[in-house]
Amino acid sequence: MSVLVYNENWDGKFKKLSYELVSYAKAVAGMTGGTVTALSIGNVDQDELSSLGAYGANSVLSVAGVSEGLDNQLYTQIIAAAMEKSGAKVLVLANNNTGKAIAPRLSVKLKAGLASGVTAVPESVDPLVVSKKVFSGKAYGKVKVLSGSAILTLAQNSYEINETGGSAAVEAFEPGVDASSALTTIKDVQKQEGKLLLTDADVVISGGRGMKSGDNWAPIEELAAVLEGATACSRPVSDEGWRPHEEHTGQTGKIIAPNLYMAFGISGAIQHLAGVNSSKCIVAVNTDKDAPIFESADYGIVGDALKVLPELISEIKAAKAQ
Amino acid sequence: MRILVCISNVPDTTTKVKFSADNTSFDDGGVQWIINPWDELALTRAMELKEDTSNGVSRVTVVSVGPASVEPTLRKALAIGADDAIRVDGEAGDAHYVAAQLASVAGSGDFGVILCGIESSDYNGSAVGGMLSEILDVPSVSAISGLTMNGEEVTITRDIDGGKEEVSVPAPFVGVVQKGIAKEPRIAAMRGIMMARKKPLQVVPAVDAETLTETQEFAMPEPKAPCKMVEADNVKELVGLLQNEAKVL
Numbered sequence: 001m002s003v004l005v006y007n008e009n010w011d012g013k014f015k016k017l018s019y020e021l022v023s024y025a026k027a028v029a030g031m032t033g034g035t036v037t038a039l040s041i042g043n044v045d046q047d048e049l050s051s052l053g054a055y056g057a058n059s060v061l062s063v064a065g066v067s068e069g070l071d072n073q074l075y076t077q078i079i080a081a082a083m084e085k086s087g088a089k090v091l092v093l094a095n096n097n098t099g100k101a102i103a104p105r106l107s108v109k110l111k112a113g114l115a116s117g118v119t120a121v122p123e124s125v126d127p128l129v130v131s132k133k134v135f136s137g138k139a140y141g142k143v144k145v146l147s148g149s150a151i152l153t154l155a156q157n158s159y160e161i162n163e164t165g166g167s168a169a170v171e172a173f174e175p176g177v178d179a180s181s182a183l184t185t186i187k188d189v190q191k192q193e194g195k196l197l198l199t200d201a202d203v204v205i206s207g208g209r210g211m212k213s214g215d216n217w218a219p220i221e222e223l224a225a226v227l228e229g230a231t232a233c234s235r236p237v238s239d240e241g242w243r244p245h246e247e248h249t250g251q252t253g254k255i256i257a258p259n260l261y262m263a264f265g266i267s268g269a270i271q272h273l274a275g276v277n278s279s280k281c282i283v284a285v286n287t288d289k290d291a292p293i294f295e296s297a298d299y300g301i302v303g304d305a306l307k308v309l310p311e312l313i314s315e316i317k318a319a320k321a322q
Numbered sequence: 323m324r325i326l327v328c329i330s331n332v333p334d335t336t337t338k339v340k341f342s343a344d345n346t347s348f349d350d351g352g353v354q355w356i357i358n359p360w361d362e363l364a365l366t367r368a369m370e371l372k373e374d375t376s377n378g379v380s381r382v383t384v385v386s387v388g389p390a391s392v393e394p395t396l397r398k399a400l401a402i403g404a405d406d407a408i409r410v411d412g413e414a415g416d417a418h419y420v421a422a423q424l425a426s427v428a429g430s431g432d433f434g435v436i437l438c439g440i441e442s443s444d445y446n447g448s449a450v451g452g453m454l455s456e457i458l459d460v461p462s463v464s465a466i467s468g469l470t471m472n473g474e475e476v477t478i479t480r481d482i483d484g485g486k487e488e489v490s491v492p493a494p495f496v497g498v499v500q501k502g503i504a505k506e507p508r509i510a511a512m513r514g515i516m517m518a519r520k521k522p523l524q525v526v527p528a529v530d531a532e533t534l535t536e537t538q539e540f541a542m543p544e545p546k547a548p549c550k551m552v553e554a555d556n557v558k559e560l561v562g563l564l565q566n567e568a569k570v571l
Contacts, residue, residue: 072462101464104452113534116447138339142539183461184491191485252501260570281568294549303554311557319561
């Protein structure tokens with residue numbers, strides 16, 4: 001069974017997520033000895049495109065000359081055309097903003113059942129049955145796809161990157177759609193250049209109400225800098241305006257799955273845990289020994305985050321210096 | 323212009339999730355049902371847009387797909403301020419089935435803006451809004467954290483990786499909204515609750531539609547090992563554990 005994987009680019013470059021997606025697509029195709037075709041839309045150079053081969057793409061279709069500003073209808077048409085051209089029965093996308101915008105449209109257009117936010121390869125391919133988290137991570141549901149083809153969106157940071165080596169043949173693909181038909185007008189773009197994205201970070205340092213004031217964030221930022229991570233916060237903190245809303249992590253905020261999540265002064269309301277419970281390792285520091293965060297944490301300290309943080313920073317610096 | 327807000331009836335987000343003995347269905351015993359949090363934000367924003375009369379929003383309609391048991395949730399939406407409600411009488415099979423029902427309702431009215439939450443807090447599918455737009459063959463914008471109107475002209479703020487974009491699409495369109503679209507969900511006041519009883523709640527039959535997926539079985543995550551506690555005056559030990567045991571430093 002062949003697989004098409006859509007690889008978004010960021011200013012002409014792929015990132016960790018892209019390689020995770022191709023590795024996943026390779027594993028899905030490998031269940032039946034099928035091939036993997038990667039699709040790129042926008043201007044990406046040849047070397048970058050063929051690099052996808054190192055993670056398992058057999059070939060790459062490149063659609064250039066399309067604006068990278070997302071028009072959901074146009075992108076849906078292009079990806080549907082690539083599905084037809086590649087003969088794939090399974091389409092893989094990321095479960096990020098872009099994937100969430102276009103996967104459901106494609107599900108209707110291709111009459112392909114959608115399983116979103118999957119975290120592992122399907123347990124069977126015919127019929128396709130795959131597990132995904134439901135109830136905001138409180139349980140798993142086994143989804144059976146009833147249609148002939150399927151769309152899977154992969155939860156970020158849930159699949160191991162597998163570098164197999166090799167490079168893929170790149171083919172310019174003309175999808176036969178009218179790029180000027182896009183109805184989305186992009187009036188303004190505001191991007192924070194050079195800042196590590198919360199959803200991309202391997203390490204996330206997060207603070208809650210126990211930090212007592214927005215003025216006390218320097219040690220959170222310092223620890224994040226030492227560990228090359230990003231900063232986050234709980235909902236009360238962003239509601240108070242101590243930190244920007246972009247940092248709010250939880251059910252209605254950002255959903256993250258870093259390798260290390262450190263929560264300082266966060267009690268761990270169920271809505272907060274829904275945003276972080278996929279983290280590989282959770283460390284919690286809180287004054288209340290009965291705080292629910294300790295039920296989800298792997299390591300914990302009962303203590304004042306403001307006192308523990310400076311010590312932790314110096315111990316980590318010392319450990320890293322060795 | 324009329325606004326349609328699609329509402330999903332979901333268990334309260336603090337619910338302890340349980341399943342039937344054979345793990346094939348959600349056990350709703352003792353569960354409190356609420357408006358899906360993102361749908362509630364969408365409704366709040368729709369009410370704000372209507373209240374500013376310069377926007378020319380004539381009506382805000384809410385719609386939900388489900389049996390009679392979803393009606394209290396629709397009444398709650400009416401109490402918050404929606405003008406009228408529609409219940410499509412059918413069991414919400416999968417996202418595609420629900421989207422097809424919503425499309426039938428949306429297509430039968432003169433709605434300029436159709437709003438859906440970015441996901442439901444139960445199945446976390448992030449699917450219905452996008453599917454609805456494709457069935458209707460209208461534009462869609464996802465991850466919306468801001469929506470303003472200037473007469474018929476709608477300006478949308480959507481989140482992209484590491485930033486925001488300001489975009490516009492012609493109406494009618496489907497807007498898939500997330501946090502930020504409204505500051506706080508609006509809470510129904512007593513007057514709204516009284517008025518909601520008299521507002522129209524229309525029940526329409528379901529249309530024939532395909533289901534493309536089926537959730538066969540549920541499972542609880544593996545129980546977690548208990549948290550390893552370290553004394554507050556022994557931060558060095560924690561660093562050692564993170565380095566040598568968890569191997570995350």
